[in-house]
Amino acid sequence: MGKYPIGSLILAGGHSSRMGTDKALLPIGGKPLLYRLIQQLSKLTREVTVSVGTSQREAIYRDCLGGLGAKVGYAVDRYPESGPLSGLHAGLSSQLEGYLFVMACDMPNVSEELLEKLMSHKNSGADVIHVTGQPFHALYHTRALRPIEAALQQGDYRLLGLLRSMDSFEVALPENSPSGLFANLNTPVDYEAYSAEG
Incomplete structure (x- = not known):
């Protein structure tokens, strides 16, 4: 069980079209990026769920994650x-x-400091607690399901637009947050730059 009494969710169901290969499986330090995120989040949160898109992708991820996948x-x-x-x-x-x-599966950095700050506002009653302009590295309450489902039924998939329409609480980044906290590995260039930084 992790440090905080909360579950975490990694969104890993996209097509990775700009990367040209599954971003969740990009090797970072000899392990798939998804493996690394699960390791970090399992130390911080009660349980980790991966949103996989399809059951076929679930099978691929279970395979690649080895014992961690179970x-x-x-x-x-x-x-x-x-x-x-x-x-x-x-x-x-x-x-x-x-x-x-x-979190999204293409965001390689996890910040315990940010999670702690978000958690300090969990009694706000907001559907979403997030950093301004950032839909991920955020807390979503199950109450948000209703507006999310309504948007999906209407075919409106804009996440930031939805955030603006929901009851959300915005926080400032903690002062000691790393500069690349919201880095996204969307393209081969992003991945190469991140790998070069070590």
Whole structure:
């Protein structure tokens, strides 16, 4: 069990079209990026769920994660081909009532300081607690399922637009946060630059 009484969700159901290969499986320090994120999040949170898109991808990830894969929950999209909003919906639908710490699988850096700051506002009653302009590295309450499902049914997949329409609480980044906290490995150039930094 991790340090904080909360579950976490990694969104890993996208097509990785700009990368040209599955971003969740990019090797970082000899292990798939997804493996590294699960290791970090399992130290911080009660449980880790991976939103996988399809059951075929779940099988691939279980394989690549080895023994670690059995300790993870998996959520399959109910609204296929609908972007990260669909993964968020699937992940939140698999949880009991409460908050989940949500990350994307292409964000290699986890900040305990930020999670602690977000958690300090969990009594705010907000559906989402996040850093201004950042939909991930955020806490989403299962209450957010209703507006998320409504947006999916309307075919409106814009996550930041949805954030603005929901009851959200915005926090400032902790002063000691690393500069690349919200780095995304979207393209081969991003991945090469991140790998070069070590």
